[in-house]
Amino acid sequence: MARMSVPSFFAAASAFALLAACSGGAENGAEDSAADTPAEIEQRQENFKAIGDSFKAIREQLETDAPDFAVITPAAADINERLQRLPDLFPDGTSVEAGYDTEALATIWEDPEGFAEAIENGVAASADMMAAAATGDPEAVGGQVGNLGLNGCKACHEKYRVDDE
Ligand code: HEC
Known part of the structure; x- marks a missing residue:
């Protein structure tokens, strides 16, 4: 037919x-x-909060007379593991510009290669922090606090997170 x-x-x-x-x-x-709000936004904010807590725990130990590596070592591993989760926590377009309750800038999706690189740099810096923790030397850990803070956290926040200062 x-x-x-x-x-x-x-x-x-x-x-x-x-x-x-x-x-x-x-x-x-x-x-x-x-x-x-998609579940991933809440998950990524929880994940970042935990990263922030672990980073703070390391810095607090370094301020004591006898930094406790039973705190520092797992905190460094936690940061490393959580930074590796980031690629799954940014579903397309979940930016503040799209109206979501988030500090994630649309630049993340406009510049996916740059964002992937920022994640890799953070993961690498946190791996260096783990290596420093394994030496048991507080000064080595202290050096990596600066490296991770600047080349990991701050470098990414400056480009891809709402500047709320
Ligand atoms: C690859 C990029 C990137 C890296 C690396 C990164 N962040 Fe972030 N961070 C973000 C983005 C984007 C947000 C906003 C997330 C949102 O609101 O959805 C954020 C949010 C946060 C928040 C706020 C969480 C909340 O909602 O209360 C804290 C705390 C934080 N980051 C700490 C850190 C620390 C500490 C490091 C380094 C150890 C780090 N971040 C590394 C991109 C990054």
């Missing part, structure tokens, strides 16, 4: 109209979804 009957032509036309209406609806849907 190759010939299209008139009724089926109308059916096709109205199916097309319906599609058009639906894609209009999809646009509204995208706006709606900006209102409810």
